[in-house]
Amino acid sequence: MSNHELVTSNLALVGHIVRETMGRVPSHVSRDDLTSAGMLALVQAAQSFQEERGVPFARYAATRIRGAVLDELRGLDWASRSVRRRARELEATRATLTSTLGRAPSTSELASAAGLREEEVAANQGDVARSQVFSLDGAGDFTLADQLVSRAPRPDESLLGREEMEYLVDAVAELPERLRHVVEQYFLAERPMAEIAETLGVTESRVSQMRAEALVLLREALRRLLSPELTDQAAEKKAGCAARRREAYVAAVAARHAAVARPAAVPAPVVALDASA
Numbered sequence: 001m002s003n004h005e006l007v008t009s010n011l012a013l014v015g016h017i018v019r020e021t022m023g024r025v026p027s028h029v030s031r032d033d034l035t036s037a038g039m040l041a042l043v044q045a046a047q048s049f050q051e052e053r054g055v056p057f058a059r060y061a062a063t064r065i066r067g068a069v070l071d072e073l074r075g076l077d078w079a080s081r082s083v084r085r086r087a088r089e090l091e092a093t094r095a096t097l098t099s100t101l102g103r104a105p106s107t108s109e110l111a112s113a114a115g116l117r118e119e120e121v122a123a124n125q126g127d128v129a130r131s132q133v134f135s136l137d138g139a140g141d142f143t144l145a146d147q148l149v150s151r152a153p154r155p156d157e158s159l160l161g162r163e164e165m166e167y168l169v170d171a172v173a174e175l176p177e178r179l180r181h182v183v184e185q186y187f188l189a190e191r192p193m194a195e196i197a198e199t200l201g202v203t204e205s206r207v208s209q210m211r212a213e214a215l216v217l218l219r220e221a222l223r224r225l226l227s228p229e230l231t232d233q234a235a236e237k238k239a240g241c242a243a244r245r246r247e248a249y250v251a252a253v254a255a256r257h258a259a260v261a262r263p264a265a266v267p268a269p270v271v272a273l274d275a276s277a
Helices: 001-009 011-022 031-049 057-076 079-099 107-114 119-133 154-171 177-188 193-202 204-226 243-260
Strands: none
Touching: 001 031, 001 154, 011 031, 011 057, 011 154, 031 057, 031 154, 031 204, 079 107, 079 119, 107 119, 107 193, 119 193, 154 177, 154 204, 177 193, 177 204, 193 204, 204 243
C-alpha cells in the first residue's frame, strides 16, 4: 500500500484521537493545534512505516499520533515535572495520613510528614492550581494515553479528516521554499537538524526557528480556512509586513485548494508532501 493510501485510509484516526483527548483536558486547549500535530504525525508515520515488521499501520500510526498530541499538550502545561512529582508525593502522603488519622490532615501535619515547610506545601498547591492543565502523567499507575480508547469513526469525522488533510497538503506546498524544505526534511524524512542546517548553510538554531515559523503559518492557514467562524476579523486586519505576508500566504493556500480538482470520493494526493532524497 502506498503512502498516499496509508494516510487517506487512516485520516479518521486523527479526528478520533483528538476528540477523545479534548474530552479529558480543559476547554481552553485548542482543537486546531492538536489536530495539526496529529495530522503531521500521521503523514510522518506513513513515511517511516515498515510493513515487513508485521505491525498493522493503524496501530503504528495511532501510537505516533497520540505521542504527537501528548507532546503538544505538554507544551501547554507550564508546570514543571518537579512540581507534578511533588504534587503526587504530597497526595500519597495525604492519603496515608487520612487513613491513619481518620480525617483529612491539616497543612502543618502534611508538611511535617512530608519533611517540608508549610510554605512549600502551599506553594506547590498554588502552582498546580494555576497551571490549568491536567497532569499528563496522572496520579497512580495510568496515563492519559492509556485512557484513549479506540472506536470506529463516524462518516462525518472521516469527511472532516479528509478535508483537513487536503488543506494541510496545500498549506505545506505553499510554504516559502526554505520553510517547506525544513518541514519535509524534519517531519517526513526524519532528518536531524544538524543535517538540514548543513544542507541550507545555516545554524541548527536557525533551522529550529524556521521550523517554528513554518508551524505558525500552517496552523494559521488551517485555523483561518477550516474554522473561519472562529476568526476575529478585526484582529486579522493588522498592519505591517509580517501581517501582509501571512494574509498573502493564507490567500495562496485557499487559491491552491480551490484550483485543484478533487473528485468527491477521492482524497487529496499526499505525494506533494514527499520529501526529496
